[in-house]
Amino acid sequence: MTLTWQVGWLDPWWQQQHRDLAYVHEPFNNAQDLEVWRELGFTQSRFTGDMYDMRQPKPDWIDPFGQHFDMLHFSWSVYRMRPGDCIPEHGDTYQKFCDIHGITDINQIQRVIVFLEDWQSGHYFEIDQTPVVNWSAGDWVTWPGSTPHLAANMGRQDRYTLQLTGLVNSTVRTPA
Numbered sequence: 001m002t003l004t005w006q007v008g009w010l011d012p013w014w015q016q017q018h019r020d021l022a023y024v025h026e027p028f029n030n031a032q033d034l035e036v037w038r039e040l041g042f043t044q045s046r047f048t049g050d051m052y053d054m055r056q057p058k059p060d061w062i063d064p065f066g067q068h069f070d071m072l073h074f075s076w077s078v079y080r081m082r083p084g085d086c087i088p089e090h091g092d093t094y095q096k097f098c099d100i101h102g103i104t105d106i107n108q109i110q111r112v113i114v115f116l117e118d119w120q121s122g123h124y125f126e127i128d129q130t131p132v133v134n135w136s137a138g139d140w141v142t143w144p145g146s147t148p149h150l151a152a153n154m155g156r157q158d159r160y161t162l163q164l165t166g167l168v169n170s171t172v173r174t175p176a
Helices: 031-040 060-069 095-101
Strands: 006-009 050-053 071-081 086-090 109-115 123-127 130-132 139-144 149-153 159-168
Touching: 031 086, 060 071, 060 109, 060 159, 071 095, 071 149, 123 139, 149 159
Parallel strands: none
Antiparallel strands: 006 139, 050 071, 071 159, 086 149, 109 139, 109 159, 123 130, 123 149
């Protein structure tokens, strides 16, 4: 198996400000994945968690993330998974991001998940069939394109992450 993802850590500066955002739930947007999950036996009526994203006023503590990850077309979404929320294995399609920025090759797109709080029992993330648990606030995972991943909260506390999407400047190809 080829490692297509990376992990790292940054020193948290955001404290607990992510807890006070006006989160909104939106349904998962890929009908094909939903169909596969139903065929596998997933019966819940709600997949994913709640979001606070770029359609809302940007909190001041978001800006340094763009500088740390040096992304072109930097976009963000703060994500809250309540106990019982899950998103089974899937690969991101980035449809809206591609449409907005005229991207035709999703392998140029980089996704970053930053864990905003320390791991709690029942919190789970998996990337390319590798479990990620016991994280600390500031740990992050990044991957290109549609690398398979999943997330769940089977614990008792809300699970908070920041999702970043963009083109990493080192992968951006400029026209000749």
